Amino acid sequence: MSVRRILKWSGLALLGFFGLVLLSMLSIHITMGRDIAATFAVDGELIVVPSDAASIEEGRRQAQLRGCFQGCHGRAAEGAVMIRLFDGTRVVAPNLGHIAARYSLEELERAIRRGVKPDGTSVLRIMPSEMLSTLSDEDLGRIIAWLRTQPEDSDELPDSRYGPVARIMGFVFKRQFGTVLAAEAITQEQLAPHGMSATIPRGRYLAETVCRECHGNDLHGTPDGSSPSLSMVTAYSRDDFETLMREGVAMGGRELGLMAVVSRSRFAHFTDDELNALYSYLNSVDSWFD
Ligand code: HEC
Structure with missing residues (x-):
């Protein structure tokens, strides 16, 4: 083959590629x-929202445990641009006071627990609705009560926008990143029964509505290993577990990354009873070592 022909064919192959x-x-x-x-055609549920000061204060604590503030939605739930990429992608966590004042109670329940916004679109998996889907009516009611006391106004935040890079990442890493729809992932089984009951112990309820966000729906950790399986807790003494939850310091005095941040800002607000329940539940999970 002549050099010319080779050049022509490799040029065509490159073009085709x-x-x-x-x-x-x-x-x-x-x-x-x-x-x-x-x-998504999903109905919201009307839940009872208390108005007494103690419930609102407890709602603040429940919201804090789940990272509704001092996290994605900004320091005080005022909203924040979480991610900005060079391709025009902008992931914006809205001002929760603003949302709570404008959405009806059914719309709030639907957005938080079922992952569907008032216009029927999904909150995407960036918002941990899969985790919040098992929140009890009582805790959700108190969280909404607190949200409705939050200031509605803040600097104008832009809408979220997903550029080509975000879409490709969402496509490739479906399990970990945004664009898998929360609304599709939330099964009826997850939605019922809500929260604590005789068959769902308190420790399991807390693990499912607080730890799942990062440690995965089955608490076995993320596929990339960035958050480990919570079977690790079986190696912890009760005291070491308390130090991890309240101070963010791991067994053996190890300094952690994200876990240290969320322990100090969120989990330090667990009561002693809640820590006991969580510790016993995580030590009693049968499926850890299957
Ligand atoms: C916002 C994400 C996030 C949430 C929520 C979260 N974790 Fe973690 N956790 C991590 C990450 C990430 C690590 C790995 C260490 C690191 O990078 O900080 C970790 C590590 C751990 C470890 C291993 C510590 C060690 O010895 O190395 C335990 C145990 C743990 N988490 C328990 C929990 C429990 C219990 C909950 C729920 C109350 C929880 N985590 C909620 C992100 C999270």
């Missing part, structure tokens, strides 16, 4: 766009 890459990117962009815009 880039054409294919471009086509796949376009198809991912369109597919993810459809996922983001998909709507």
